[in-house]
Amino acid sequence: MQKTLRSLALASLPLLTLLSGPVLAIPEGKTECIAPAKPGGGWDFTCRSVARTLQELDLIPGGMQTINIAGASGGVAFSHVRAKRQGDEDTIVAASTATTTRLAQRRYAQGKADQVRWAAALGADYGIIAVAKDSPYATLTELLDALEQDPGSVSFSGGDVAGGFDHLKVLMSARKAGVEELRDIKYLAFDSGSVAITQLLGGHIDAFTGDLSEALGFVKSGDLRLLAVFSEERLPGEFSGIPTAREQGIDVIAPNWRGFYLPGGISDESYQWWVDNLDTLYASEAWKQVMQDNGLLPFHKSGEDMTQFVNQQIQDIRELSDTLGLIQ
Missing domain, CATH: 3.40.190.10 (Periplasmic binding protein-like II)
Structure with a gap:
């Protein structure tokens, strides 16, 4: 269910807005993290560890609930977000190289990378x-x-x-x-x-x-x-x-970045709020400890850099998959 967001700006104080720069929208209450798999996998870990750390650092106004929507290697969750969560500014969705792989191979029904907004990568697994x-x-x-x-x-x-x-x-x-x-x-x-x-x-x-x-x-x-x-x-x-x-003797490198996308249709202000807070989380000592405890290595991109990275990775994986005969 889509929730409403409030602005930090007060309409009666336009001067404050001008002096303080851009005004960002924030969630009013609880937020949700969609894990596109059953509990126990990498996407579930991403949601739950980030939710816990965001709350510990007081970076979100309320608690964050993890919602598991399994199926089709993230395809069911992607379709759900595209169809049901457009403009929902209180929701983030766990993603990884598995997500870009399926998009590259055109395995998500009518799914395309530009139907969502790519927020950040917070480490490599x-x-x-x-x-x-x-x-x-x-x-x-x-x-x-x-x-x-x-x-x-x-x-x-x-x-x-x-x-x-x-x-x-x-x-x-x-x-x-x-x-x-x-x-x-x-x-x-x-x-x-x-x-x-x-x-x-x-x-x-x-x-x-x-x-x-x-x-x-x-x-x-x-x-x-x-x-x-x-x-x-x-x-x-x-x-x-x-x-x-x-x-x-097997020269194969396979880093699986872990991060998030946001529903399409959200405001630029809300998008930037999530990007900024995920950046803050990544820089925190608390998140560095989570990474160390779980074998994650440093890997961080956000905002426009993240979007460009995703688009390039999709192109690269599409070429590899075609070579291996994985695209019909």
Whole structure:
């Protein structure tokens, strides 16, 4: 339900407006963050961690509720926002490279990037490939060697649809390893990374492809073993023991930015209010701690820079997907 917003300006004090510069609109009460997946995945993490930090820093006037709208790798949420939330200035929507991937591949029904307003990216969550603790595969090389011998011998699960960014990580790695029949690789899509990992731990799948934040809890519990992280170099601190794909001879880098878009049709004033507050959140010590605790690396764009970045990424992923035969 769309809520009304109030302006910080008082019509009776035009001089104050002139002296203080542009006037921004702010939400009156509670706000909502739409996570385009079931609880437990990366988008859900993005909403809940940002909501908590915004509240701790008093950057929003009321609480922020997370609303989970799962389906079609963000497509159901995107369609909902486009159809039901136009002009809703109290709502933000979690997004990532998975979002731009599906837009690039034209997988959102009638969905286009310019139908929403891109607000900010607040960190990068690098992709990983993991197996259960008792898996016969000890390294990424061993797993990819099995694929090269028989592309259908290893099954993968991910919290993204077939052809999405999680799937792309596997296909790019397999191509680098010399696997020719990429279409024969088994990939099963689930509504969130946590569900995909549960299927792996249940013995139904051989490997998981997703992001570090999705797998972290299972790694710390000892249930999951990380074979590779798709970063330029090893991650800092407690994650330094995770080998990169690149050092195992697979030159694939797969950063998954995490951030937000806003409904189309909102005012420029409200858009700028959200951008400014997300910028403030990103610069805070509280958010730096959240990033450190969850394996996020620095990555920040906002406002017009974010919009330009999204448009370029969509173009790049469209070209890659076409090369891999993922666009019909």
